[in-house]
Structure formats: C-alpha cells, structure tokens
Amino acid sequence: xxxxxxxxxxxxxxxxxxxxxxxxxxxxxxxxxxxxxxxxxxxxxxxxxxxxxxxxxxxxxxxxxxxxxxxxxxxxxxxxxxxxxxxxxxxxxxxxxxxxxxxxxxxxxxxxxxxxxxxxxxxxxxxxxxxxxxxxxxxxxxxxxxxxxxxxxxxxxxxxxxxxxxxxxxxxxxxxxxxxxxxxxxxxxxxxxxxxxxxxxxxxxxxxxxxxxxxxxxxxxxxxxxxxxxxxxxxxxxxxxxxxxxxxxxxxxxxxxxxxxxxxxxxxxxxxxxxxxxxxxxxxxxxxxxxxxxxxxxxxxxxxxxxxxxxxxxxxxxxxxxxxxxxxxxxxxxxxxxxxxxxxxxxxxxxxxxxxxxxxxxxxxxxxxxxxxxxxxxxxxxxxxxxxxxxxxxxxxxxxxxxxxxxxxxxxxxxxxxxxxxxxxxxxxxx
Numbered sequence: 001x002x003x004x005x006x007x008x009x010x011x012x013x014x015x016x017x018x019x020x021x022x023x024x025x026x027x028x029x030x031x032x033x034x035x036x037x038x039x040x041x042x043x044x045x046x047x048x049x050x051x052x053x054x055x056x057x058x059x060x061x062x063x064x065x066x067x068x069x070x071x072x073x074x075x076x077x078x079x080x081x082x083x084x085x086x087x088x089x090x091x092x093x094x095x096x097x098x099x100x101x102x103x104x105x106x107x108x109x110x111x112x113x114x115x116x117x118x119x120x121x122x123x124x125x126x127x128x129x130x131x132x133x134x135x136x137x138x139x140x141x142x143x144x145x146x147x148x149x150x151x152x153x154x155x156x157x158x159x160x161x162x163x164x165x166x167x168x169x170x171x172x173x174x175x176x177x178x179x180x181x182x183x184x185x186x187x188x189x190x191x192x193x194x195x196x197x198x199x200x201x202x203x204x205x206x207x208x209x210x211x212x213x214x215x216x217x218x219x220x221x222x223x224x225x226x227x228x229x230x231x232x233x234x235x236x237x238x239x240x241x242x243x244x245x246x247x248x249x250x251x252x253x254x255x256x257x258x259x260x261x262x263x264x265x266x267x268x269x270x271x272x273x274x275x276x277x278x279x280x281x282x283x284x285x286x287x288x289x290x291x292x293x294x295x296x297x298x299x300x301x302x303x304x305x306x307x308x309x310x311x312x313x314x315x316x317x318x319x320x321x322x323x324x325x326x327x328x329x330x331x332x333x334x335x336x337x338x339x340x341x342x343x344x345x346x347x348x349x350x351x352x353x354x355x356x357x358x359x360x361x362x363x364x365x366x367x368x369x370x371x372x373x374x375x376x377x378x379x380x381x382x383x384x385x386x387x388x389x390x391x392x393x394x395x396x397x398x399x400x401x402x403x404x405x406x407x408x409x410x411x412x413x414x415x416x417x418x419x420x421x422x423x424x425x426x427x428x429x430x431x
Contacts, residue, residue: 007251018062047074053138058145066128070135087133169323177313193278197244202278203301211302258328265321272297
C-alpha cells in the first residue's frame with residue numbers, strides 16, 4: 001500500500017470517529033430547547049430568543065464540539081443593539097437563572113472580554129456552551145461557512161481533520177495564546193483558495209462587501225440581501241465550466257496544508273493572511289492592519305479589518321509553526337505506518353478508539369451501538385435521536401439559500417444532509 005493510501009485510510013478512520021452521530025445533533029437541540037426555557041424564565045429577557053451559531057450551525061463541529069448560543073433581544077423587526085453594560089447585566093441574570101435551574105456546571109462569567117460571554121458545561125455529554133447577547137454577526141458568519149462547505153465536500157472534511165490535528169498538538173486554544181477554531185477554518189479556506197488549481201475563490205467573489213456593515217436596519221431585509229447575494233455568486237461559481245477542477249485527494253490536500261503554513265512563524269512578521277482577497281498581503285502596505293500589534297494576522301473576511309487570530313502570542317506562534325513543520329515531515333516520511341500517523345493527527349483518546357475498533361468488520365461501523373464508541377455521558381433518552389427530519393428542517397429553516405439560479409439549492413436540513421453524507425462515506429468492506 002502506498003504512503004498516500006495509508007494516509008487517506010487513516011484520515012477516513014479519524015473522520016469516522018469524530019463525525020457527529022444522530023444523537024450528538026439531538027443532544028444539542030435538546031440543550032438549545034432547555035436554554036430557551038431558562039431565558040424565558042428571566043423577566044429582563046422576556047421576548048428574547050435563543051439562537052445557535054458557530055460550528056454547529058455551519059455543520060463543521062465534531063462529536064465533542066462546543067455549542068455557541070446568542071440570546072437575541074426583542075426589537076420588533078429591526079436588528080437589536082445593546083451596550084456592553086446592558087449585555088453584562090443580562091448575562092448576569094442568565095447566570096442566576098442557570099444556577100437556580102441546575103444541570104449546569106463550571107459556570108464562568110467573562111464580563112470584561114471583548115464580547116461578554118457566559119461559559120458553562122451541560123450535564124448532557126459534557127457539552128461546553130458559550131452564551132453571548134445579540135451576536136447576529138456570529139450567526140451570519142456561521143451560515144456563510146455552511147454555504148461554503150456545500151461548494152466542495154472536501155472543505156468540511158479538512159476543517160474537521162485540521163481541528164482534531166490542532167487539538168492533538170495543543171494549538172487550538174485561544175485562552176493559551178494559540179489558534180481558535182474560527183481562525184483554523186479561515187486557514188483552510190485560504191488553503192483552498194491558494195492551492196493549484198484553486199478550490200474556493202477569494203471570498204469577495206462570494207460576498208463583495210464587508211458583511212458586518214450590512215447588518216443594520218430590518219433584520220429580514222439585511223439577511224435576505226446577504227443570502228441572495230451569496231446565492232447568485234455561488235450559483236455562478238458552480239456553473240463556471242472554465243474553472244479547472246482540483247482533483248487532489250484529501251491526503252494530498254492535508255499534506256499541502258501543512259507544507260503551506262510550515263514557515264508561518266517567519267512569514268507572519270511581514271505578511272498577513274487575507275481570505276477576502278485570497279492572498280498573502282504585506283502588512284506594511286495594508287493601512288487597515290497598521291500599526292502591527294499582533295504575532296499573527298488572519299483577517300476576518302466578514303468583519304474587516306478584525307484579526308481572527310488576535311489572541312496568538314509570539315511564544316505560541318513558535319509552537320504553532322513547529323507543529324506544522326514536524327507534522328509535515330512525518331506525513332512526508334517514506335516509513336509511514338498507521339500508528340505513527342494517528343499519533344500525529346489525533347488525540348490519544350481518538351487513537352485508542354480506532355485501535356479498539358480496527359479489529360472489527362468495517363460494516364460494524366454503521367451500526368447504532370454506542371458501546372464501543374468513545375464514552376459519552378447522558379441518559380438513555382438522550383442517546384436516541386428525538387428529532388425527526390421535519391423538526392430539524394424547522395430548526396434550520398433560515399439557513400436555506402433561496403433564489404438559486406438553475407434551482408441550485410443548499411439543503412434546508414443540515415442534519416439530514418449530513419446523515420446522507422455519512423452513509424456515502426462509510427467504509428466499504430473492500431477498502
């Protein structure tokens with residue numbers, strides 16, 4: 001078996017473990033419903049709604065991914081706004097309500113963060129949650145990433161694999177000065193923009209303005225403008241027969257991803273990463289980024305000129321660059337074996353699970369038995385799906401792109417489309 005074949009097989013094995021199951025979706029929907037009940041019990045939040053954002057909405061979360069929640073305040077049909085002090089007060093009220101309700105632990109109120117956040121863990125499968133107030137920009141970023149991952153199926157796989165790899169090397173933690181998951185997603189986007197031939201275009205070709213500036217006025221109108229603009233541009237992209245298709249395998253894309261950022265420690269001192277233009281840009285000639293005050297600049301394409309990697313420290317940038325370099329060297333080695341690859345690409349608990357199940361028939365992996373999957377907490381009721389496809393569609397009805405030319409459609413049901421893709425990706429017995 002060739003080195004690429006071993007790596008491809010290993011990456012698929014990791015994906016099999018980290019991809020969310022039906023009960024992982026169900027658990028998160030259950031948590032959202034519970035939080036809605038908590039919010040409705042708070043007098044100061046009467047009429048507010050609980051709306052998820054982040055990797056759950058963009059369908060880029062793993063089985064153990066965090067859940068991000070925005071409490072949207074009532075403001076008629078207009079996009080609500082609230083000052084920092086009011087957000088802090090309201091989150092304090094939520095904190096008291098969560099303590100009264102029970103079932104939540106490790107409650108932490110980060111009032112002085114750039115965006116005030118309430119963090120905690122739920123008893124259901126130990127899911128970590130972040131709650132903020134009026135985070136519509138977070139919701140729209142999540143939808144845009146969801147629409148992007150419908151352009152090419154390798155995008156979603158790469159993001160899940162890169163997140164797992166980053167966790168294995170302890171470089172996916174903004175609190176410790178390394179990369180947050182959003183900046184890792186932007187690195188994957190940038191890689192797909194700059195590989196040859198390109199898989200994704202510069203994001204200005206998907207949405208040609210600064211998205212955050214357009215989130216004003218009537219919410220339905222603002223969201224419709226963004227949705228329709230993206231729909232037209234994605235439709236044009238998918239119909240463009242002049243584009244040369246990139247046929248790289250997942251393993252080839254992963255290796256080239258590591259190679260591309262192996263010198264990030266040196267390059268970051270003079271250049272920033274700009275997914276909006278799809279280019280490395282010189283910091284000294286980019287007036288939006290001056291003065292340079294960050295170790296690494298990854299511009300947020302939807303909230304320019306914000307730096308999505310602003311928490312990365314100089315010391316941790318060295319560690320990040322080393323992780324890229326060392327991992328690239330191991331994956332390019334001629335002496336690859338699955339054990340060494342898994343140790344490089346995944347955390348020990350993922351490695352242990354793959355080792356336990358590798359002796360079973362591949363057909364076993366499609367069964368619903370949880371007994372050999374990584375152990376999760378929760379009642380038997382929570383380990384069964386409680387949401388029908390129609391319910392899931394209702395939960396995500398606002399995520400569908402309407403008005404696609406030639407009837408191009410982004411699926412309304414994130415869960416059902418994911419389950420279908422899972423079925424397509426199950427290992428065959430002849431692999």
